[in-house]
Amino acid sequence: MSKIILTGDRPTGRLHLGHYVGSLRRRVELQNQGGFDDIFIMIADAQALTDNADNPEKVRQNIIQVALDYLSAGLDPAKVHIFIQSMVPQLTELTFYYMNLVTVQRLKRNPTVKQEIKLRGFSESDDGADNKAGTPVGFFCYPISQAADITAFKATTVPVGEDQEPMIEQCREIVRKFNSVYGPTLVEPEILLPENAACMRLPGTDGKAKMSKSLGNCIYLSDSEEEVTRKVKGMFTDPGHLQVSDPGKVEGNTVFTYLDAFCKPEHFQKFDSCFVGKKASFSFSSLDEAKAQYRAGGLGDMMLKNFLAAILNEILEPIRARRAELEKDIPGVWKTLREGTEAAVKVAQATLDDVRKAMRIDYFNDSELTGIK
Numbered sequence: 001m002s003k004i005i006l007t008g009d010r011p012t013g014r015l016h017l018g019h020y021v022g023s024l025r026r027r028v029e030l031q032n033q034g035g036f037d038d039i040f041i042m043i044a045d046a047q048a049l050t051d052n053a054d055n056p057e058k059v060r061q062n063i064i065q066v067a068l069d070y071l072s073a074g075l076d077p078a079k080v081h082i083f084i085q086s087m088v089p090q091l092t093e094l095t096f097y098y099m100n101l102v103t104v105q106r107l108k109r110n111p112t113v114k115q116e117i118k119l120r121g122f123s124e125s126d127d128g129a130d131n132k133a134g135t136p137v138g139f140f141c142y143p144i145s146q147a148a149d150i151t152a153f154k155a156t157t158v159p160v161g162e163d164q165e166p167m168i169e170q171c172r173e174i175v176r177k178f179n180s181v182y183g184p185t186l187v188e189p190e191i192l193l194p195e196n197a198a199c200m201r202l203p204g205t206d207g208k209a210k211m212s213k214s215l216g217n218c219i220y221l222s223d224s225e226e227e228v229t230r231k232v233k234g235m236f237t238d239p240g241h242l243q244v245s246d247p248g249k250v251e252g253n254t255v256f257t258y259l260d261a262f263c264k265p266e267h268f269q270k271f272d273s274c275f276v277g278k279k280a281s282f283s284f285s286s287l288d289e290a291k292a293q294y295r296a297g298g299l300g301d302m303m304l305k306n307f308l309a310a311i312l313n314e315i316l317e318p319i320r321a322r323r324a325e326l327e328k329d330i331p332g333v334w335k336t337l338r339e340g341t342e343a344a345v346k347v348a349q350a351t352l353d354d355v356r357k358a359m360r361i362d363y364f365n366d367s368e369l370t371g372i373k
Contacts, residue, residue, distance in 0.1 A: 044149070248294045
């Protein structure tokens with residue numbers, strides 16, 4: 001069996017560090033390792049419209065922003081197909097067929113759906129008695145649409161963050177149900193999670209569980225050096241660490257969570273000047289040593305924030321530089337998207353043909369039924 005990757009992002013804004021450590025960085029690594037037969041990267045504009053139907057311009061304008069983030073982060077059009085979801089109509093037809101294999105009750109039990117409905121403030125009551133907007137059907141059926149995206153390309157691997165585990169499991173259920181009813185046709189995917197536990201779900205700069213564009217707690221891949229430094233300096237730390245001399249808590253401290261995700265031993269030598277101050281200076285060789293000092297007291301939050309800002313800006317500088325070059329040729333970026341979409345359409349159509357045949361609804365291809373030779 002071919003090894004195929006399918007993954008993607010909703011174009012509701014520029015991509016941030018949560019996207020980068022949760023999936024994007026891994027995609028680039030997998031692309032460069034060459035262990036997969038095909039890689040499809042989707043800009044999920046149709047899914048973005050499920051909760052932005054009244055503002056399609058927001059989605060429209062951010063397609064190019066996400067594409068720029070993809071390419072500047074290192075995705076190579078010569079090795080992957082980057083495509084626009086709504087431009088592959090086969091995905092919509094597959095979604096429609098899969099809807100008959102999933103119950104409303106099962107969708108309501110999906111933890112990710114429940115969490116996202118709550119995050120967006122949609123009504124959980126049937127009559128809207130809680131004075132909130134009702135949940136759009138398209139948004140409610142998000143897991144089914146995602147299953148169509150994955151199965152259309154017969155993806156064997158889906159690199160995502162841990163919040164997507166319930167969605168992948170629902171996709172696997174749909175695949176098993178389809179194959180049991182119509183015969184072996186679809187491929188059951190496996191989830192590929194970040195290897196670093198801190199990258200599973202990077203918190204926002206305010207310490208909230210999720211980095212979210214709508215919450216304004218993101219560090220974007222395209223942020224300038226000054227913006228990154230400013231956002232890091234405003235990060236949530238330990239509220240009980242009032243004086244530098246006070247013992248501090250590492251657990252739940254956003255700065256340390258980011259250091260767990262991005263810091264490497266060599267950074268301590270490279271950016272050792274961050275730990276030189278007027279009242280105290282430190283020399284660390286590992287993050288564990290810095291954590292121990294923070295717990296004991298004496299290590300200030302600002303030293304750690306300066307250290308983190310230096311690390312993040314080192315990581316983001318080449319991404320910013322590539323983005324600046326790509327922005328000089330926007331038509332070229334759109335050409336890349338068109339070529340990737342054309343490739344995606346061909347593969348998705350082949351899968352749709354298989355699905356229609358398995359369901360026995362490929363009427364005009366059945367000469368016994370039509371009598372047409």
